[in-house]
Amino acid sequence: MNALAFHLIAAWLAFAWHGTPEVRASNILAFLPTETHSHFNGFKPLLRELVKRGHNLTLVSPFSLGNDLLYTHIEVEKHYLEKKINHMDRSRLLNKLPVVVYVLWLGPKITKIALDRNAVKNFIRNDGSSFDLVLFENFFTESCVTIGHKYGAPVVQLLPFNTNPRVSQWHGNPYNPAYIPEFTSNFPTGMSFVQRLGNTALAFFSTCMYRLVSIPQHRAIMDSYFDYPGHEGRPDLTDMLRNVSLTVYMSNPVLGTVSPTVPNFIPMAGTHTTPAKQLPQDLKEIVDGAKNGVVFFSMGSVIQASKMPNETVSLLLSELGKIKQTVLWKWEDDSIPDLPKNVIVRKWFPQNDVLGHPNCRLFITHGGIHSMIETIYHGVPVLCLSVFGDQAQNCIQAKSKGFAEYIPFFELTSKAFGDNLRSLLDDSRYKVNAQKSSAILKDNPISLMDNVVFWIEYVIRHKGAHHLKTAANDIYWFQFLLLDVVAFVSLLSTVFVYISFKCFRCTFRKCLKRKNNKISSEKKVQ
Template identity: 35%
Template sequence: MKLYRFLLCLALLGCSSMRKLEAARILGLFQLNAKSHFIMFEALLKGLAARGHDVVVLSHFPQKKPIVNYTDINIESSLPQIINTFTLDFAINQHLINLLYFIWNLNVKFCEKVYEHPEVQRLIKSDEKFDLVITESFGVDCLTAFAHKFQAPHISMTSSVPMPWSDDAFGNPSHPAYIPIFFLPHTDRMNFQQRLLNTLLRIGMIFSRYYFAEIPMEQLARKHLGPDIPSLRAITKNTSLLFTNSHFSLNIPRPMVPGVVEVGGLHIGVPKKLPKDLENFIEGAKQGVIYFSLGSLVRSETFPEEKLRSFMDAFSELPQRVVWKTDGIVGLPKNVMTSKWLPQFDILSHPNVRVFITHGGCMSTQEAVYNGVPMIGIPLYSDQHQNIESCVSKNITVKLDYYAINKASVLQAIRTVLENPMYQENAKRLSQIFRDRPQTAMETAVFWTEYVIRHKGAPHLRSAAVDLYWYQYLLLDVQIFLILIAVTSYLISRLAFRKLVAILLRCITNKESIKASKLFKSE
């Protein structure tokens, strides 16, 4: 018995030592002050801390309570908070040019503020060692250069589907015939005009980003990290992995190189118990509940008066109860409960929720699909149009155009989703497909993160497409060569044929001349 206990203690000690040896020091760098983005990154970082890794996180969202193995570097004072700050008028006018200006030009300015923060300056001057650097892939590669500074493997994360420049950085196939870019309201079934627009925009954005984002960001990085750092393009191309917040069931089936890994729904965990007043309100709804939220940025109370009245009048006629993320609206119907902030995933997880009225943000649509809740989509800007179109094509969503909002259209959309069982059935079916994976999104992300750490980077996952010039990737040189061969062959054949015809004609002419000459002599 004593020998058994001794061996057990020895085994436990060995496991503990192995765990300690395998623990890595990970630096997470996230410059953007967007909570909806950070939710995904935070989930992975907490998961890695729970695995015993020493995680250091630079962000605008420090933890409210200390977490074991998780250390915050707080830079929230560098940029103003933007949670619940967008008006409807501002959101609906964020057209493509405005969006590109934001994610390129403004983000470079934001990065400058972040680099000037004392905590970032301290990190620049430090001699700390890290086994891995994780950054966000968005409009600009703001903090990517830190991977070079610390000579550590690098993983990039995007809170959406891959941007066109992210695909290029990893050599990830992104054929414009059926893969719409992030900003267009297209599905993978595009007509000629849509494919033409998709192609032109993709080409234009790749070249424009180089001048408006890559060059100024590279200058900024060299200003703070030294003039000898490699180009950001070179650093980015050596990134080991890209985690993308997508899944083929909800987005589009598309080819991915090994270095691009889908982890859609990474932020989704176990639902928590609802606050008592909210729980009582939802469970007391005999006809079910409609949940209404426009995300973490847009304030519903800024709807124009006539649209706000349309929602309230429509809700007052419903037998269902409505939970609405909004604040400061007076004269609400008795069946409506409002709050400035609500635990969205926990609400959508409740079996009494029947419809979700949403702006169509990436996280929101994933949470609805995960829980099998059909939607009414009011897309406002950015990828929301594409997300809603995708959900409409899967018959789990009814689109409600912002400019067509009135009492009748709101009621029609709600009653269509409630009364047509197709939407509920398709939402439940898609939920099963979305959940059906060999590993959860968290398990997948943790495995590949530790994979990169174990192998001290993953250059073997890097596609050779990254090193090809654009004309090589498109095989234009091969096509031109084949065309030249074909044209040359045609010209040679044509010339040879003409020569042959000329020779034959001369032969025939000569024979006829000789024959005629003989006849003349015989006469």
């Protein structure tokens, strides 16, 4: 039984046998000060649901939950850093270095930028509220776990990606590189020997260098920014990470690698999916009137298609102009290139509603987890053009499920794009596999949102739910890897082999001596 099934069935049984558990209105802090809009959009439905269920939520973030809910918003100043970065620039250092390398300094940098905002500094130093639970996003921002110590509350960490060695090591969560690809490895689930060798090296590098490089930086950040009454007696950063009560991670077995997890690791990808609503009238007329269907093209909320190199834009438009379908392209700039007759560009489209329209034939996307889960939910095939981060891994997994094709953005060619585009539109197997994956995603004993909320409230009810933690939290790394057992067995084996060798040699010498004596005696008789 996989981890998702276990958590869903456990939650369902709780509802079935006892009804909805009694939950009082709890005071919850959501500490999300980083300016990562795409991540916030993934967590936003969960935060809204907690408010709808009567909890008193305090949100520390540059982004809001909307004006229709009653909650406290500590608004963090925006610097619009995401829009200033051109992810399409091949010469950028981040596009040249492996992800596992640049996150060693990117994580601390993101954390510093977020914590250095006046609203955040003032909140950490002066807020005197009391909370029953603290949520924080761990986007390589481990020092933010310290906010839980300030309030003496159980901590839930929200991961905007799948489980990985970096996080798993603090919780004894299984992470076997023999069959679980490191999320930055770009390896498929069924790895060859060479890939397993590389995956093992990546997992080892990620774990060790994280401890040696990132953790010292986060300790310094913690000491600089988390200056509140009582901070002098707080535990070490690694101890606070081990004390996290619940990890809610952005993945789902329908897309990510199926792997075992400890009971306090809960998947949440899919909680933001909703049935499609009716399109705005002008867009509805376009989509309804597309005789051969529509192709939707969007690179998400962070990557701006309008910043693509001119030659890439020309390449894409040339191939898109050859198909019969109407193309809806999310284009963020006022400067619009010469477009084929079948291509329509706008600065924004209601993505969920377009994907959910029965006339949507194909989704061209960067491969972000939220976009991938939405297209799976609506059963639409995908052409992935991954740019950075975990996008490539999401695309590889989607291709392995049979409903996607994958081209790394910086390896894009007219032939590769055109061939894959036509294949996805002409081969019905992609649509069939997309619908199969959609059926799997939707087939749960309770909704994915109810499952996540159940376990968050479970942590509140049981004051941190420390009984969910494994004994792996209390042993050294060499004990977790059984290196002490291996060393002991190796020592015993060595001693046994040594004693056996000595006995054999002694016996052999005695036999040889006896034989020599016998030969000598026979010679004397002669």
